[in-house]
Amino acid sequence: MADLLTAPVHTAGRAGGNGRAALALARVEAARFLRHPLTVAALLLFVSPWVYDLATGTANRFPVLADAAVDLQVLGLFALGGGAMVTAHLAALRAHRHNADELFDTLVLLPPWRTLASLLALLPYAGVVAVLVAARLVALALRPGAVGVPDLADAAVVPAVVALFGAVGVLLARLWRSAVAAPVALVVFAVVMFAGLVAGVEGPAWWRQALPIMIDDRGFALPAGLVDRPSGRHLVYLGGILVVVALAAIARSGARRVVVPLLAAVALTAAAGAAQFRGDPALQRLRADVTRDPAPLSTCRTLGDVRYCAFDEFTPWIAAWDEVVRGVLRAAPAVTGPPLVVRQRVWADGPGRAGFSADPESEVDRVDGWRRADADAGFPEAVMAGTAWGSDVDAATLAAAVAYRVVSGVSHSSARLTCGAQGALLIWLVGHATPGTAAGLRRVDEDSSGAIVFSDFSLLTTIAVPDRVAAPALALLTRPAAEAEALVRANWAELADPATSVERFGALLGVPVPAAAAGRGTSGMRGLTLVxxxxxxxxxxxxxxxxxxxxxxxxxxxxxxxxxxxxxxxxxxxxxxxxxxxxxxxxxxxxxxxxxxxxxxxxxxxxxxxxxxxxxxxxxxxxxxxxxxxxxxxxxxxxxxxxxxxxxxxxxxxxxxxxxxxxxxxxxxxxxxxxxxxxxxxxxxxxxxxxxxxxxxxxxxxxxxxxxxxxxxxxxxxxxxxxxxxxxxxxxxxxxxxxxxxxxxx
Structure with missing residues (x-):
């Protein structure tokens, strides 16, 4: 018996003994990880926006799949990644929390192998997350108005971030043996990361690409041929960080001969991070060219007497555009000016990178340049449509642009007030076109002060109608639609005349017009209307x-x-x-x-x-x-x-x-x-x-x-x-x- 107790235990010589034991422990830890309440709560939080959209009917029917893959990263970072960090940290500290460290020291499996098992236990959870991400993107792709294809590298970032945060939790357990380490680190990281995400929108490229998730400096979609996201290189960079953290955790557990792999992982991470900054001059030239003239990437279709030109992958939106355009034209007996054309544009090299003009003269100059380019391409006075679509406000913004073109005969120019009867007629046409544009008009009215402002942020164009001018049109929208439409059609010529005043609009259609000094939102407004x-x-x-x-x-x-x-x-x-x-x-x-x-x-x-x-x-x-x-x-x-x-x-x-x-x-x-x-x-x-x-x-x-x-x-x-x-x-x-x-x- 004494010989049995004093004889050394030999396990290293068994081929794969430690590896098989680590895999067995990893399977057990993975099952416990997936059943942990924090894991379940994180998964429910991740899918809750989708369930809400389905339950309330607010789901976007026109998703841009490439942007949808990026949008999943933010929620995945904080919900799934944060849950993985805390859960992995608690699992790695289980022996310490239960005062069983000494018992674990008697086990055959050494601490480095137990740490490896804790790291491997993260992979099934990352796999579950990957399945959820894929299911979400497939569901979005099946919608009739879906645009483009998702970038697989961007989609893979979510499970990679989950694995990375879990590995950080394991490393924290080896550095700070306290149950509060992960929650404290998560709070600090959340503050730093949130500031980084916000700064990444406007900050330099190196800052955006150094974060675990890469946020664009724009708030609108781009055609696939103009996107310059180094998503593949960023995924390799993220994988390199994951390997570095995992090796650091194993080294902290007492493993030897990890210096060379750790240095190699650091070098790979640095190389992948540096590769993200490699630009493509040809792509930059293409972005500038398409900003001036979108024809090289556009497809045109004619529906009835209206011609639509959209970027190739955005053509599924044409049918929805046409519904709005038909709603505006239904009440207009005639279209002033050249044949109506709706042409999609994007400021690919604009608001997020090259700045913008903040004075009315320069805004008019910029948009007038686009109008001249449309005329040179054979589409004079084309209505400009951006790459933002899917909400009622987007529909109202397009309806306003079409109504401006129908009433005035020219496409709108940014930073220009639309006044008189023309402005009131524009508001009525927007509210009368479709139920969606009416809802969008109400939302814009609620969020505006001084004037009802329709803004397309992908183009930074604006149509603004002063509140006093909009008031009689809003009153007209409360009347029966058929009665109001008959009145408008009967008086169309005078209403569309730029010389007709808003007072005349009210007299012709029998609606009240506020007095000039009592406008709802003029510069002389008083009280708390602006708040x-x-x-x-x-x-x-x-x-x-x-x-x-x-x-x-x-x-x-x-x-x-x-x-x-x-x-x-x-x-x-x-x-x-x-x-x-x-x-x-x-x-x-x-x-x-x-x-x-x-x-x-x-x-x-x-x-x-x-x-x-x-x-x-x-x-x-x-x-x-x-x-x-x-x-x-x-x-x-x-x-x-x-x-x-x-x-x-x-x-x-x-x-x-x-x-x-x-x-x-x-x-x-x-x-x-x-x-x-x-x-x-x-x-x-x-x-x-x-x-x-x-x-x-x-x-x-x-x-x-x-x-x-x-x-x-x-x-x-x-x-x-x-x-x-x-x-x-x-x-x-x-x-x-x-x-x-x-x-x-x-």
Missing amino acids: PPTLRAMRLGPVVGAAVAGLLIAAGPALFGARLEADDLGDLLRLAALCAATGLAFAFDDPARPTLVAVPVPAWRGAAVRAAAALVAFAAWWAAAVTAVYAAPGPAGLPLVGLSVEAAAVAALSLAAAAVAVRFTARGIGGPVAAPAALAVALAVVVAPLRPPMRVPAGTAGPTWAVVHHRWAALLAVLVVTTVVAVTAPPARRRYRLGEGRPGRP
Whole structure:
């Protein structure tokens, strides 16, 4: 018996003994992983938008499959990836959590092999995710209006990200043997990743492509021949990171001879990452050429007396376009000008890359260049259709463009108000065309102030009708459709005359016209009319995300029962305030900003509403953060007045940076620039070599505290003045560049 107990156990010499044992353990761990409540919850969260769309009938009937594959990555990153990280971390720590480490040390299977089994257990879950992604894309592809084909590399990113996050959870278990490691790391990663995703939309290419998921710098679809996503190389890059993390976890478990494979994986990852930046000059030239003239990638069809030209893979949308066009033409006894043509365009080298023009003259110049190109191609005064389609607002935007062409005889030019009877007639035609365009008109009206604005963000074109002009048309839409249509057809010639006033429109059709001084949304509007649409247009995601992260930081001691001194609690509040204030850098972001230059409402009013809403929200957040800090065990007294002044100054810094950045950033989005800038300035202020320094421990009292906070108050006043000046100053003039020349010009 003594010989049996003291004899060494030999397993290494058994061929494949460790490998077979690791595979057996991996099978058990994989089954437990798939049954874990977090895994089930993550999968349900991932599919919940699809179930909601089916249940409510809001599913997009015209999906762009390539973009759909990319859209799945964001939800997959946070829902599936986050769940995989926490679940894998808990599984790898199971022995430690149950105080069984010593028992596990007696097992034949060594720690590196157990770590390998934990990593292999992730593969079945990644396979389930791959099946879900494939099923979703197949379901979208079966819809009659589906466009294009999905990029398989983009589709494969979702299961790859899930495997990567699971591997990170295993690595964390080897680095930090605590059950809270993964949740804390996930919160930090979520904040950093969310800021990275937002910055990736407007930031440099290297930043977008260094993230686990690659976000485009545009908000609309492109024809497949113009897409320049290095999706295959990005997938290899992601796989390289996965291998590096897995080898690091195995090495941390005590494995030997992994240095060479680890270095090889790092080299592969670096090479794949660098390969993403290899551009294609020929593709860039093609993008510029197609932006000027889409004919090389277009197919034309004639339905009735209307000709439609769409990009080759977008032709399934023509039937839906025709339904809208027929609805507009039904009430028009005649079409003014040349034969009606609807021609699809895309600004392939435009808003996301080359900037835009933010003044009316340049906007008109740009769109007029496209109109001249259409005339040269044999389609004079063609109605421009973009690559955004599927919602009621998209249908209303196309109906407005067709109605403008039918009424005026020319295609619309951006940043031009449509007034008089023509403007009222345009609104009525949009609301009368189809139920979808009527719903879209109501939505646009709810989200607009001063004027009803139809915007195509893929082209950055706008049709704006002042609220006073739109009011009689909206009143006419409440009458029986047949009665209103008969009145319009009987008075068409006078209604379509540009010299006819809106008062005459009301007299001919028997609808009231508001008095000029009492228009619903003119520049003289009073009260709170501007508030609801402005609040709806705010980008709440970054603001809410930063606020939640900051509140979690402030609530940390209370959640974990940690006792901190006054100095530490003060620094915790400062860090939480800095995190929450970062979200305010996105308060002035408005993707519709370049399309609203014709709206007769001063821009500073909307900015004032945004700033007030942001400050009220930050004040409420600060109260919640202070309450959370006081809920923790520790000193009961903190110098809240001084800390509140610091927090207000940091919030004002973010708003000032946002107000300045939004004036000079493409598409009216300054947050990705303002957030890191405000963070850098705040840190610079704190570490500045001043006497006394700007950061004073919260437990300090006396003259030093008073002197420092007089400085903070002065800084707050300067930042408030800076914000006011930046918001009220005339908009900066930005000239666009489009390829090597302007659209429609050589």
